[in-house]
Structure formats: structure tokens, C-alpha cells
Amino acid sequence: MDQIITAGPSKVLLNPRDRVQIIGANLSQLDHDLCLMVDVLNVSNVEATNFVFSVKFYDEFSKALFDGTVFTFSAEDSLAKPHQVCYFEPFILDERFHTARQLEIGIQSVVFSDKTGSVYQPLEQDLYQLPMISLERLQEMKDFIAPDCMTYGENLKTAWRCVCGATNLRAEFECSNCHRNKYYVLNNLTQDLIDQKIAASLNPRPEEDGLAPEEAPETPSPGPSTIQLMEKIRGQTLNSLNEGSKMDILVLALVLLLSLLLIFLGYQQFKTTDIYKNHQLSQADRLIEKDDFTGAREIYLGLSKNPPEDLASRQEKLNDLMESKVHYEMGLASLDLKDPFISLNHFTKVLPEDESRYGKAHEEIALLEGAIVDQAQAYLEENRVDEALDLLHRLLNVLPNSAEGLNLLDRIIKSDQISKSQRRRLNEIKIKEKEEEKNKQPLTSEDKKRAELSDKALELLHTFQVVKEEEANLRKSPSLDAPILASIPKNSDVYVYETVIEKTSRIWCHVEVETPQGDMVQGWLSSHTLEGPMPK
Structure with missing residues (x-):
């Protein structure tokens, strides 16, 4: 009999924007062979093949094996169809891996049928922990919740996971794979709520079956069918709509319309916040790094109604890069x-x-x-x-x-x-x-100082830094007059997304950092308060 021997939850490297995502990974004993089992969800509209996985192995005490060496496993004949789960043939492991009990796994590369290939960079991905779900509980979830149910709904640190297995951006209000509503999933289909629904369905109270307590049968009665449970979860059935009056239907339609209007207005209001703007600017920076200037320009155009302070300079830089690309191609x-x-x-x-x-x-x-x-x-x-x-x-x-x-x-x-x-x-x-x-006029001392600052700003860009002051002020914009968002303590790690030079006095760094309260925030720190991380 197959035996899953994974001792701890597996960790997966992925980006919510990835078109294929690992939703299951564990170690199993199959016919005396230790095997790596991998399940992948294709959230795109095209087929994917030629998967290559990168894996680190850990023992039961979470200690890295082989000094943290990354092993690659290829599945050239695999085929992941659009919006379906692909269950890979087991990868057989040799005796070296007999002490492995935990995994850290990511997709290294994949080829799509639209003639595009993706090579994923770990620096662009985050590490997520997969829930540990027994096969029996997974079957119950498929029977009582939905046939495509692969995991629990979960609100993650920088994203949210749908029950179909897809990991979505925190700003997305609809699952990229199954199109379930974010708030429906997080308010109804988390682990605790699913466990309660399944327990209630498998063990109904006697009163609910129309029997007095003393008349209840000794053996538990079977739970309702999947369709009945789903009707109960979603709050209404087709029959209840047919039985309701026209006024009820009209009220329901008005409530639904009002809800959609409130969601739309809320999203429009959200688009005016600094969180949304910074997220869009970060996405534009990633597109520029990937040479997708058109996609970055569309993001900048979308921000033009409520522009951030540096949008004009960003657009000018993008136009220069686009012109440079044209000259190269010509x-x-x-x-x-x-x-x-x-x-x-x-x-x-x-x-x-x-x-x-x-x-x-x-x-x-x-x-x-x-x-x-x-x-x-x-x-x-x-x-x-x-x-x-x-x-x-x-x-x-x-x-x-x-x-x-x-x-x-x-x-x-x-x-x-x-x-x-x-x-x-x-x-x-x-x-x-x-x-x-x-x-030709020689460079002034001011010009030389600005050139030095430009070089320093380029060195800081897209690096991890450490706060060296006892308290560093995280500001809303790159100015000493800007409001202070938070005080960042010494030795805090920050990641620099962008740099701005203020005359010839300082470099402002647009960073993301975790506050003492545990919140991830973005803002501006002076480079005077930062230094490179100490070597490990």
C-alpha cells in the first residue's frame, strides 16, 4: 500500500502571477522505493509541458540535507491542460535521500503551447507552506464542498489561496483559475469552516431530521448529498427561488446589484491609495526588467488619473528606454x-x-x-x-x-x-x-558629486539593506518634510525597489519593510540610515 512519509508541511516557491503553480508535493514509499510526488495546477488558457523542478531536501528536524544543494527533476513528457491539475509520475529517489522528510520545491522552467517558455527566478518568488491534508479528508472535501476542491482557503502574507489550489495576488478579488470570489472563499471555505461543515453533515442532529431525541436511531444517519450541502453553503437553491415570491426575487436582485456597485466603488477608491499605486509601480518595474515596455506603459497610463509623485519621471525614463530599443532594432x-x-x-x-x-x-x-x-x-x-x-x-x-x-x-x-x-x-x-x-566646459564639483550619487543609487537599486540607525523614519514620499509612516528599528531588513536623488545631499530609497507590529509596509528611507547586510 502506498505510504506518504512526509513528516512536515512542504514549502513551495511561487509567484501568484505564475501561469503554473505547484499545489501538492510530498514524499511517499511506493513498492519499497522512496518517491517524490508532485501535483501542478495550470491556471492559464494554454497547455504546458517540459516541466523542470528544483528541490531542496530537509530531515525531520528541518535541517537541510547535502548542504542545501538544489536537485532538479525533469518531466519532459508531462502535459498540464488549461485549468486542470496535472499529477506527475513519481520521481524515484535513491538511497541518499532516505532521511529526507521535508521539501522546498519550485518550478525551474516550463514551456507553453503558445510558443513561450518561462524560466522562474527564485528572487521573484515567495516561499509558501502547503497545508497538510489527509487523503480521507481531501475526498470528504471533494464530496461535500466541490469536486475541484484541493485545499483550504487561506489568507497568506502577500497573497490568498483558493480551494481549487490557485494562489492569487492579494489585490485580486477573483480566483485566476476557478473565478471564485475572494471574500466568499475566505469567509466560508477556510480550514475551520470546512471542518465544521463536514462534521455537521456527517453527524446531523436528530431534531434536524424531524425526530425527537429519544426517537433518534442509534447509528448515525448518512449526511446530505453534495448538491444539498452546496445549496446550504451558498444560501439558496433553485427550488427556493422558484418558491419565493416575485418581490423576494426583486429584493434579491437589488441586493446583488447594490453589492456589485459597492464592490466597484470600493475598488475605485482602493485605486487611489498609495498601496495600490506602489503595487502597480512595482509591477511596472518587473515588466521593464522583462523588456515588456508596452505592459509597463499601460500601467503608467492607468495611474495617470491619480498619479504618484514620480510618475512623470518614470514615464520619461520609459520613453527613453523604448526609443533606445527602437534604435537598436533599426x-x-x-x-x-x-x-x-x-x-x-x-x-x-x-x-x-x-x-x-x-x-x-x-x-x-x-x-x-x-x-x-x-x-x-x-x-x-x-x-x-x-x-x-x-x-x-x-x-x-x-x-x-x-x-x-x-x-x-x-x-x-x-x-x-x-x-x-x-x-x-x-x-x-x-x-x-x-x-x-x-x-567644452569641465565638470564642476557639484556635477562630480551628483555623478557619485548616481553610481551609489544604482548600487542600492534592487538590493537588501539593513537599518543601521537606532530609529529610522519611514516617510510617505522622498522628502524630509513628508509625513512619517513608521519608525523602523535598528537591524531591520529592507528591500530597495527604487532610488531617487535629492539634489546632491542624499539618496532616498523606496523600500518594503516589516514594522515592529508585524505589518508589511512600503515607504521612503534615507540612504544615510542604511548599510549593506552583514555576510553570513
Whole structure:
């Protein structure tokens, strides 16, 4: 007989936005083999396959085995259909794992039928604990609650779990998989409430069956059918509606309409809060990191009616990145043209902030620069000096600091190949370049200080920091005049989502931190109050 030997609840790495989510994981003894059992829910509208799981194993005392080594398990032939649970074939474990009793598991990668692949990053995911539910209780939940019931409804730290197994964003009011209402699930289908409903159904009171206590049968009567119980849970049945008067139906419809209106108005009011705005901005930042500029722009447009303080600067940065991407793509598209300067001009306009393309653009620039200098050298060998000079001048107009171009130009000036008129022309260009260099203003101390702050702000971005002051003021906006949201004690861990430079005096960090009261809040801390985490 199959035996589940998991000693403690399994922990799962996932992001509520993931299109496939692990809803079950345990260790089982099957035919003398220790096996890893995994169940996955596909919350998307497309099929998913080629799953790769990453797993850490722990003993019964929660001590990591193998020094915390992450093991991968592949299921290439698996197929998870849309909005269905996929039960994977057991992964057989060898003798090394005989002391394993707990798991920490996540999906490392998966391929979807819409030709997209997802590689999940642990830093973008949170660790959630799966409820431990016996097979008998799970069958009772399916019989008495709903056939798709896989777990208990639960309000998590940063999300909420539906009974179908899907983990949803806290701001979502409807399950992404089964479309159950969030408040219905959390107010009716938590562990305590489900246990009460099942217990009441399996052990009805004699009075409810129309019998006096002394007339009750000695053996418990069977509970109501699944349909009857669901009708009771949901508060009304089709028959009760048919039996009700028209006035009752009208009142019910008005109450439902009013409830929907209140939910809509509440959601509209919620969209004006800082919590919603910060959540949307964080989501836009993640989309920008994934190169989804269009999705980030849609979020910014949605915030334009009630904009946060830095929305204008964010939109400007996004527009710059979008323009940088266009220049990179146009540079690639024009590589096959006869004129290399078209591509060169586009590649030089790719911004350093465009991290995914900046390095590639400069690789292309180096190749084009070398090809142009080689062509100029070929013209010189054919004694076509004017054409070589024109080519070098065009190169230096785009890349003024081209070492190869400048070296070749100096060799031409010092050689006997050029005529007096060509030499005069080169001298005029040299004089003009010196005048332009002379007119360039040196950096002031203020500019240098701002450059240093910019580098520091970039280092702080998307890092964990520790509060080093006895009390650090968490403010509503990046200003010393902004209201204080909370006082953060020394040694508190914070995560930096965004940085803003205030003149040349300080860097403000938009962070998320847990208050002494246990609430997760977001706000602004001065970088003067932070330092990097101590190495473990």
C-alpha cells in the first residue's frame, strides 16, 4: 500500500502571477522505493509541458540535507491542460535521500503551447507552506464542498489561496483559475469552516431530521448529498427561488446589484491609495526588467488619473528606454545596407540604462568601426586618398574617440601620400576640433558629486539593506518634510525597489519593510540610515 512519509508541511516557491503553480508535493514509499510526488495546477488558457523542478531536501528536524544543494527533476513528457491539475509520475529517489522528510520545491522552467517558455527566478518568488491534508479528508472535501476542491482557503502574507489550489495576488478579488470570489472563499471555505461543515453533515442532529431525541436511531444517519450541502453553503437553491415570491426575487436582485456597485466603488477608491499605486509601480518595474515596455506603459497610463509623485519621471525614463530599443532594432535591420554609418548612428544612440541591449550594441559598433577603418586602409593602398579621408571623417563625426580611426588619420597626415590641398583641409579640421574641445566646459564639483550619487543609487537599486540607525523614519514620499509612516528599528531588513536623488545631499530609497507590529509596509528611507547586510 502506498505510504506518504512526509513528516512536515512542504514549502513551495511561487509567484501568484505564475501561469503554473505547484499545489501538492510530498514524499511517499511506493513498492519499497522512496518517491517524490508532485501535483501542478495550470491556471492559464494554454497547455504546458517540459516541466523542470528544483528541490531542496530537509530531515525531520528541518535541517537541510547535502548542504542545501538544489536537485532538479525533469518531466519532459508531462502535459498540464488549461485549468486542470496535472499529477506527475513519481520521481524515484535513491538511497541518499532516505532521511529526507521535508521539501522546498519550485518550478525551474516550463514551456507553453503558445510558443513561450518561462524560466522562474527564485528572487521573484515567495516561499509558501502547503497545508497538510489527509487523503480521507481531501475526498470528504471533494464530496461535500466541490469536486475541484484541493485545499483550504487561506489568507497568506502577500497573497490568498483558493480551494481549487490557485494562489492569487492579494489585490485580486477573483480566483485566476476557478473565478471564485475572494471574500466568499475566505469567509466560508477556510480550514475551520470546512471542518465544521463536514462534521455537521456527517453527524446531523436528530431534531434536524424531524425526530425527537429519544426517537433518534442509534447509528448515525448518512449526511446530505453534495448538491444539498452546496445549496446550504451558498444560501439558496433553485427550488427556493422558484418558491419565493416575485418581490423576494426583486429584493434579491437589488441586493446583488447594490453589492456589485459597492464592490466597484470600493475598488475605485482602493485605486487611489498609495498601496495600490506602489503595487502597480512595482509591477511596472518587473515588466521593464522583462523588456515588456508596452505592459509597463499601460500601467503608467492607468495611474495617470491619480498619479504618484514620480510618475512623470518614470514615464520619461520609459520613453527613453523604448526609443533606445527602437534604435537598436533599426541598427540591426540596417546592417545589410551598403552604408554602414546608418547602423552605426543607431547603435550609438542605445542608452547604458538599456542593459539588455547596450553591450550588444557596442559589440556591433566595434565590428562596424573595424570594417570602416579596413576600407579606408584599402583606399590608401589604391592611392584613393580623398575617399579614405572622407570615410575617416564620417567615422570620427559619429565616433570622435575612435582609436583606430585617429591612428590611421595621423599616419595619413605624416605620410607623403597627401597633396597640399588635402593637408590644408586636414589642418582646418584639426583647428576646428581643438576649438570645440576648448569650448567644452569641465565638470564642476557639484556635477562630480551628483555623478557619485548616481553610481551609489544604482548600487542600492534592487538590493537588501539593513537599518543601521537606532530609529529610522519611514516617510510617505522622498522628502524630509513628508509625513512619517513608521519608525523602523535598528537591524531591520529592507528591500530597495527604487532610488531617487535629492539634489546632491542624499539618496532616498523606496523600500518594503516589516514594522515592529508585524505589518508589511512600503515607504521612503534615507540612504544615510542604511548599510549593506552583514555576510553570513
